[in-house]
Amino acid sequence: MTKKTTKRLSGRFDYAALDIDAQSRTQLEAAAAGIQALGRRSTDQAFELGDLLEQASELVEPGTFERWVSQRCDISSKTARNYRAVARNLSRYRERAVELAVSPTVLFHLASAPEEKVEAALAHAEEHDGIRVSEVKALLADGADATSKELNGVELADIGGLSGLRAMIDLKTKTGIAAFVENAAALAAAVAKVLESKPEGKRLQKKGLIPLLEPLARAAKRSLGNVLLLDAPGDIDARKLSDNELPIGSRWFRVFDMLDDMGDREAWPEARELEVWLDLTVLPLLQWATCRTKQPDWPLEAPVASKSADAVMRSGLEALGGVVRVEPPSLDPADDVGAALEDYQPPAFLARKAPAADEDGSNVLPFNSTEARSGLRKPRALMRKPAEASAD
Structure with a gap:
């Protein structure tokens, strides 16, 4: 590209109108000069071009980048996407692709292919001393009809039958x-x-x-x-x-x-x-x-369902040693006949050591203590009912 053409392209893009600062403008101009000097012919140049476009895309907003690459570099946004995809997705295969002299057009097809397809294409190139566009299309088509493998979208639209429909859907x-x-x-x-x-x-x-x-x-x-x-x-x-x-x-x-x-x-x-x-x-x-890896991990945590009140109560009782059923006290005085308060044993989880008399000055009678204290009387409901004198 001549200096005259470079100057003409530079004048077509208005940096000031898009509020691009001087530092970013300098970097973008350097990237444009490098892009124009490449020629976009060899495999290595395709990767270099993709790297330059990736760097330039980080200096401006996405919508502005498409305008810049079209007006300043005379590259369509679709072509720029292809080269950026090559640099972004095929960088690990760069040495092998350069050694095999894989064409940029083949790289465009492989840039959106899964890893196993890329490996298969490079293996094919190694075995057959290269790989053509028609061959990589056939490899990526996964059994699509052979008559439609090398056809573009316009030509596919004229093919009848299910094979033509499948080819259009695949594309x-x-x-x-x-x-x-x-x-x-x-x-x-x-x-x-x-x-x-x-x-x-x-x-x-x-x-x-x-x-x-x-x-x-x-x-x-x-x-x-x-x-x-x-x-x-x-x-x-x-x-x-x-x-x-x-x-x-x-x-x-x-x-x-x-x-x-x-x-x-x-x-x-x-x-x-x-x-x-x-x-x-x-x-x-x-x-x-x-993500390009197989079966990537789901990044969001699964919601934890809140426990019901019954589940919370049951888990608490289980922590105390098991679910204990406590019978409510009877309100019928007749049920107290023959029952001794001293024989009553509270559940294990309610029992506690009775404090010494000099350590506890409260008026609370422990469940497991049956010793009488001075000044304390049993509630009337808990006192044994005296046996009535026999008529005999």
């Missing part, structure tokens, strides 16, 4: 997942930046966060909805997932519901609870949803 799913991962990652990065930059001892203010987080959440919800929804309504922001589309209360339903709340400022918690919500719910759910 829609792949592009939808890639879009969701990008949108969710942008939202997670924005939330993390908000939490890191919050002054200590200060509360987060909704007024400043709503213009930043609400549009990102809506974009992430829209891309996730396009993958999960059975039908594709024009405005999915206004609708909820039904139980037929995703079980209510399931983990992916929780992710969709969280994005729905984030995209509606009225559903945000109060300012005093906002930081906890973003830190302990929103960010963990976004990381779980975009």
Whole structure:
């Protein structure tokens, strides 16, 4: 790219209008110069370009980044997403990919593929001295009809039968997942930046966060909805997932519901609870949803059900040595006939050592003490009824 072209592209992007500070502008210009010098041809250059785009994306807001890369670097937002995905998701395979001279187009397909598919593609390249775009598509198609493997979305729309329909659905799913991962990652990065930059001892203010987080959440919800929804309504922001589309209360339903709340400022918690919500719910759910490992751990703790009053009482009695049934005292004086108070033994958990007379000056008679004390009388209800004289 000539100096004249570079100057022309630089003039097309107005840094001042978007309130980009001088330091960020200097860094963005350096990244633009590096991007324009690469040429985007070799495997190693594809990774370098992705790294530069990733660095530049951290200097501006997501919406602004797309405008910058398009106007300043003459790269479409879709192409930029592909290179960023290569740098972000395939960095561990960089040496092998460079050694095998895997083309950037093949890398684009592998950037959104699961690990086992990436390994299979690289193994194929090692065995056959390279891998072509058609071969990686066939590898990722998982048995899709061979006639549609090398066709694009426009051509797929003309293929009849179930094989054509399946191929279109597969293509829609792949592009939808890639879009969701990008949108969710942008939202997670924005939330993390908000939490890191919050002054200590200060509360987060909704007024400043709503213009930043609400549009990102809506974009992430829209891309996730396009993958999960059975039908594709024009405005999915206004609708909820039904139980037929995703079980209510399931983990992916929780992710969709969280994005729905984030995209509606009225559903945000109060300012005093906002930081906890973003830190302990929103960010963990976004990381779980975009994690590339198999079966990632669920980040939210399961709610603990409160014990009923009966369960609490039973657990307390069990701690005392078992459930003890205590019969209530009889109110019938006739039941006292032949019963000696001295023979009464209280339950073990009610018994206590009788204090010495000089240690306790109270007027309380212990349950297990039958010794008479001076000045104390048994209640009338507890005194034995004298036996009546026999008529004989």
